Amino acid sequence: MDLDPPYDCPAYRSTEWRAPKGPLLAMPKAMSLEGPVFGPSEVTADDADLTRGSSGEPLGERIIVAGRVTDSAGRPVRGQLVEIWQANAAGRYRHEVDQHPAPLDPNFTGAGRCLTGDDGSYRFLTIKPGAYPWGNHPNAWRPAHIHFSVFGTSFAERLVTQMYFPGDPLLELDPMFTSVRDRDAAAQLVASFDSSLTVENWALGYSFDVVVGP
Amino acid sequence: MTPSQTAGPFLSIGMSWNVGGAEADGPSLSGCVRDGSGAPVTDALLEFWSAASGEFARALTGDDGCFHVRAGRGADHLDVSIFARGLQQRLVTRIYLSDESDDLDPEVRRRLTARQASPDQYVFDMYLQGDQETVFFLPWPS
Numbered sequence: 553m554d555l556d557p558p559y560d561c562p563a564y565r566s567t568e569w570r571a572p573k574g575p576l577l578a579m580p581k582a583m584s585l586e587g588p589v590f591g592p593s594e595v596t597a598d599d600a601d602l603t604r605g606s607s608g609e610p611l612g613e614r615i616i617v618a619g620r621v622t623d624s625a626g627r628p629v630r631g632q633l634v635e636i637w638q639a640n641a642a643g644r645y646r647h648e649v650d651q652h653p654a655p656l657d658p659n660f661t662g663a664g665r666c667l668t669g670d671d672g673s674y675r676f677l678t679i680k681p682g683a684y685p686w687g688n689h690p691n692a693w694r695p696a697h698i699h700f701s702v703f704g705t706s707f708a709e710r711l712v713t714q715m716y717f718p719g720d721p722l723l724e725l726d727p728m729f730t731s732v733r734d735r736d737a738a739a740q741l742v743a744s745f746d747s748s749l750t751v752e753n754w755a756l757g758y759s760f761d762v763v764v765g766p
Numbered sequence: 767m768t769p770s771q772t773a774g775p776f777l778s779i780g781m782s783w784n785v786g787g788a789e790a791d792g793p794s795l796s797g798c799v800r801d802g803s804g805a806p807v808t809d810a811l812l813e814f815w816s817a818a819s820g821e822f823a824r825a826l827t828g829d830d831g832c833f834h835v836r837a838g839r840g841a842d843h844l845d846v847s848i849f850a851r852g853l854q855q856r857l858v859t860r861i862y863l864s865d866e867s868d869d870l871d872p873e874v875r876r877r878l879t880a881r882q883a884s885p886d887q888y889v890f891d892m893y894l895q896g897d898q899e900t901v902f903f904l905p906w907p908s
Contacts, residue, residue, distance in 0.1 A: 556770045556905075557854040564772075566852030569801040570894045576904045579858065580870060583845055584907040588815060588822035594783065624767055637780025647776040649809070663780045699774060701781050707815050707845050708907050712781075712856060714771040731854065732769045740768050763768045766906045 555737040563727035565688050584708035590633045590667060600666040602636075602678035603659075610660035612641025612679035614755040617743070620672040621702055623709065624765040628672030635665040635701040636676055643682030643696075652685055677755065683722055695722035695729065704764035715760045716742045770856070770905075773849040777811050778826055781849070785811075785824045792819075792839040793863065795880065795888045798832040799848070802895030806831025810850035814861075816841040837888075842866055847905075848892070858903045861890045877901050 559571035603610055617636070621629040639645045639662060644654040646661050660679065668674050681696050697714040704710060716723055723729050723742070732738040740763070749757020773781070795814070799807040810827045812835070819838030827833050837844055842864050848857040860870075862879040870878075878901055880888035892900045 555767055559854055561854060564852070564854070566772075567854065568852075569803045569805065570807070570850065570852035571854075572857065572895055572899055572902050573802075574902070576902050577874065579903045579905070579907045580860070581907070582817060583858070583860075583903070586817050586820075589820070633783065635780050635783065637776065645776045645779065647779055649775050661779070663782065665783060699771075699777070699780055701773070707817070707847075708905075710813075710847055710856065710905075711768060711770060712773045712777075712849055713768055714774075728771055728854070732771075737767070737769045741771065761768075766767060766908075 555732065555734050557728065557731035561727065561731045564731065579708060584706050587703060587706040587709065590631060590703070592667065594633065595665050595667055600664055600676050602662060602664040602676065605661065606659035608659045610640065610657050610679050612657075614677070615680050616675065616677055616749045616751065616755050616757040617698065617715070617760060618673065618675040618749055618757065619759050619761040621668050621674060621704070621762045621764065622672050623704060624763055628670070629668055629704050629709075629764060630670050630672060632668050632703045632705070633665060634668060634674045635663070636678070636698050637663045638678065638681040638698045639684055641679050641682050643684035645684075650684075654682070654684065680717070688727060693722050693725070695720045695726050700760075700762065702762050702764060709764040711762065711764050713762070714741060717758070718742055718745055770854060772851060772854050773811065775809050775851040777809070777849055781811050781824065783824070784822065785826055790821050790823055790836040790838045792837040792841060793886045793888055794834060794836050795844070795861065795863075795890065796832060796834045797890040797892055798830065799827050799892045799894065800831060804896075807850060807894065810848055813847040813849075814844045815846075816844050818842060837863065855905050857894065858905045859892070859900055860903070863888055874901055
């Protein structure tokens with residue numbers, strides 16, 4: 553859609569050799585009819601808790617990230633797979649390609665998954681990721697973000713995006729965020745602090761809804 | 767509609783479910799992905815969807831930029847999504863495993879037809895950009 557960032561984006565240097573020159577053809581109709589279906593055996597309840605899985609708890613601010621996945625007509629996307637991944641509180645990814653000087657957290661891997669409920673809702677428990685430097689341009693820093701991978705009800709409704717945090721001064725300096733030209737669309741990438749999701753004495757909460765489809 | 771953002775270089779941490787797609791028992795499909803400078807794309811995730819068999823599989827490209835996946839039996843074609851650093855939206859294409867005709871322009875079909883290396887092995891290389899650029903579809907319906 554026009555609201556998506558363009559493939560070719562000189563400010564985001566990795567697009568230089570990877571953006572297709574096109575033109576891209578119209579999507580065949582059959583691609584928008586069906587998509588993979590996921591069953592409850594694909595995930596466990598623990599998969600949605602990124603603070604688990606080690607002998608200790610990860611460092612950083614515990615947060616609940618929750619919302620609903622719907623299509624552009626507002627219908628809930630039910631029983632579909634949502635995957636997230638992120639850096640730790642220091643901004644370091646547990647991936648061999650990230651070797652920048654921020655500490656790894658032995659108690660944090662940074663990946664989770666769940667299935668949406670009957671009303672399209674999803675919920676994760678994680679810690680707030682830190683910003684991290686990258687080599688795109690001098691003194692470049694990605695705003696704190698959580699990567700989201702979402703399946704809709706058909707192959708056409710597949711979406712991978714990033715969730716950002718409100719009030720982050722790095723957003724307006726970020727080539728990826730600012731390449732979403734429509735400012736209202738860009739605002740959809742920013743989560744809302746949500747008091748109703750917070751748990752007293754334990755975790756803050758952020759709400760992030762995802763709309764798939766054209 | 768929520769806009770897309772790139773999956774970034776660390777996508778293998780998060781989109782890990784069903785990498786390998788072990789359950790399918792049809793033909794194998796391999797290929798190598800290159801960018802516009804001819805360099806192998808070593809950090810891509812490919813997703814293969816067969817509407818005919820209802821099978822879904824994922825494969826990561828290796829250090830050589832190549833992927834290997836098993837298709838479901840009876841799949842005439844696979845619909846493909848490609849995610850990687852440097853792609854602000856997924857790339858969408860289709861790989862044909864047979865030469866039956868359908869609605870698609872015959873020349874486009876020809877360019878998207880895999881080479882059959884043996885009765886059970888197909889090969890389809892992909893080029894994100896350049897003279898040999900693969901035919902890609904818009905990632906959303908019009």
